[in-house]
Amino acid sequence: MSTAEFEEIVTDWQDEARHPRFERRYTELVYQPMVELLAFLRANEFKTYIFSGGGVEFMRPMTEAAYGVPPEEVVGSTIETRYEVRDGEPVLMRLPEIDFIDDEAGKPIGIHKFIGRRPIAAFGNSTGDREMLEWTGAGSGPRLMMLLFHDDDEREYAYGSAKGLADPMLGAFPPSLMETAEEKDWIVASMKDDWNQVFAFES
Amino acid sequence: MSTAEFEEIVTDWQDEARHPRFERRYTELVYQPMVELLAFLRANEFKTYIFSGGGVEFMRPMTEAAYGVPPEEVVGSTIETRYEVRDGEPVLMRLPEIDFIDDEAGKPIGIHKFIGRRPIAAFGNSTGDREMLEWTGAGSGPRLMMLLFHDDDEREYAYGSAKGLADPMLGAFPPSLMETAEEKDWIVASMKDDWNQVFAFES
Known part of the structure; x- marks a missing residue:
């Protein structure tokens, strides 16, 4: 094709x-x-x-x-x-x-290959984003690293397995990622507590 | 390293x-x-x-x-x-x-991979650019394809082997590329005849 x-x-x-x-x-x-x-x-x-x-x-x-x-x-x-x-x-x-x-180590590899410079800020929501955030944070000067935690099964979905939430087959947010975020001062946004609106169509 | x-x-x-x-x-x-x-x-x-x-x-x-x-x-x-x-x-x-x-077929492959849309205009100077210009020209609507022919050994270099100029080891402009350019109405710029200035440092 x-x-x-x-x-x-x-x-x-x-x-x-x-x-x-x-x-x-x-x-x-x-x-x-x-x-x-x-x-x-x-x-x-x-x-x-x-x-x-x-x-x-x-x-x-x-x-x-x-x-x-x-x-x-x-x-x-x-x-x-x-x-x-x-x-x-x-x-x-x-x-x-x-x-x-x-995905995973492929993200910093791809950033280097496709962009050729290090991000100032990186945002993710799963274990596949860990290396991208590590790579971003290793740059000099201020950098912003942020993860979204899907903990809102009313408005969207709730999964982890961090914080005891269910373990999905793809795109998981495991306890080890939550630990890394705490160690490295990455911001974790809770969909449930931090997002006034989830989907664009709701407005 | x-x-x-x-x-x-x-x-x-x-x-x-x-x-x-x-x-x-x-x-x-x-x-x-x-x-x-x-x-x-x-x-x-x-x-x-x-x-x-x-x-x-x-x-x-x-x-x-x-x-x-x-x-x-x-x-x-x-x-x-x-x-x-x-x-x-x-x-x-x-x-x-x-x-x-x-290079060669790698150029349209790379354009699709790295950019994801077809160029409006493409410029080259060797047989390695042929597929990129073909791919560009196959898009709908107006497209511009142009090749530079290095035929100025006084100000830079002269090589072909098109038009009887010497055949370099790399980056050649062979007679078949000149024929393709004529067939497909790609513009061929002669460094010798069409360029008032060659290098930026000359100004």
């Missing part, structure tokens, strides 16, 4: 699929505090990047509308592609081979 | 080394028309990227001062790195393994 064909499938799905609990498009399930933080940073001359373990070609079609982040400021996991000329038209064919996993 | 140690070697070399013919720092050997074109595009709300076959960690320390292009808008060839915590400090260690070659 070509990258163009894949993008069409992604945008169709993002247009049609609805989240079973919130009954909204997945592209509408963006956190209002995240949108505000990104806008605040950009208003203060920061460049804002999304670094996610998700496939980059799955995210890029929706990040500009949802977060104000253009495709070139979105880094994710990638697969290998091959350049071909088919009937005179160049195409990039997706290959069944992993190129890069943007 | 860590990425930080490598960067120190690069910046020391860029500060100390002089080109044997022009007796200038290599970072001063930037083309005035290229600097003007980049500035013109940015003044008209384009983002300008450097896509080079050279090692990205060799280019990034000098591109902002020389071309006004920040590290995150420079894409080049990369090697694998490994994230490690040494004496409590995170480092990225350079590994003796190629990650990505940003």
